[in-house]
Amino acid sequence: MLTSLSVTLLCIIVFAAIIFIVIQYSVFHPPIEGLPILLYHKVSLENNDPLTVSIPTLEKQFAYLSEKGYTCIALSQIVENKDFKLPKRNFALTFDDAYLDNLQHLYPLLKKYGFHATIMLPVGFLGKTNVWDHGNEPIMSFEQLRSMDSRYVSFGLHTYSHTPLYPLSHESIEADINKCRQQLNSNGIDFLPVLAYPYGTYPKNKIENEAFGALLNKLGIVYGMRIGSRINTWPFENNYIVKRVPIYGEESFWAFKTKLKKGYLKRF
Secondary structure, eight states: OHHHHHHHHHHHHHHHHHHHOOOOOOTTTOOOOSOOOOOOOOESSSSOTEEEEEHHHHHHHHHHHTTTTTTEEOOOHHHHHHHOOSSSSEEEEEEEEEEEIIIIIIIHHHHHTTTOOOEEEEETTTTTTTTTTTTTBOOOHHHHHHHTTTOOOOOOOOSSSOOOOOOOOOHHHHHHHHHHHHHHHHOOOOOEEEEOOOOGGGOSSSHHHHHHHHHHHHTTTOOOEEEOSSSSSSSSTTTTTBOOOOOTSSSSSSHHHHHHHSSSSOOO
16 A cells, blocks of 8 residues: 555656646747747658658648648748738748768658758758768758759758858858858759858857848858747748748657747756
8 A cells, every 4th residue: 555655756747747837838828929930851761860751750741731731931932921920820841961871771751742842952962971970870962952853852062161150250151151042053053042050150249140141141041040949929020030940850759740830948
């Protein structure tokens, strides 16, 4: 039989678990209206880790989005139309680094569900490997990029060198973006004027940020994307601090649904 002390301890544990769930998943925080831009990297057959989602995990997420009536917004829709009217349930998909597994595993799922993803290209590493992570995972080649249907995939920039943009000089940033443009144009790769900041870095100081945004605008970049774990208001408050919600493979399905609707999880 349980003693009174055991019952008390059990009640404390249950109460603590309930409090943890309420805080962790923002249970009483209402869903946020706006555009959740989901950020992924790699897709594998079965592995789940911070930068990788498995095919079963990703398909479960895609199936949920489809079944619940969410509309997948292609970034080209908002680049080309600043007055675009967001449907009530919406999301956008971005995948950083152009891993070959995006072609092998993501692309078939996009076609199956009729979704569209923008893949952010580390242009200087196309056809090579992810040496910035000291890895040897293959990055898609120009030919492989061209093989994908633009109904399901578009491309944005993730710089040429995959190095943090801050605190690079404006001259270095301009040279990097121009190199991206030259390489992609010469290889017949259409791309959106959207830049995903490597490692999410950008100048936080107000004056520096305004100058940074002015530089990107001069270079023809329409949107600059950070990692923000927040849902964007629409229109964006700042076109060069567009937030994306990172989706981690090892997180629960509950966590995915929470991020989709509220943008973030509480961290302890």
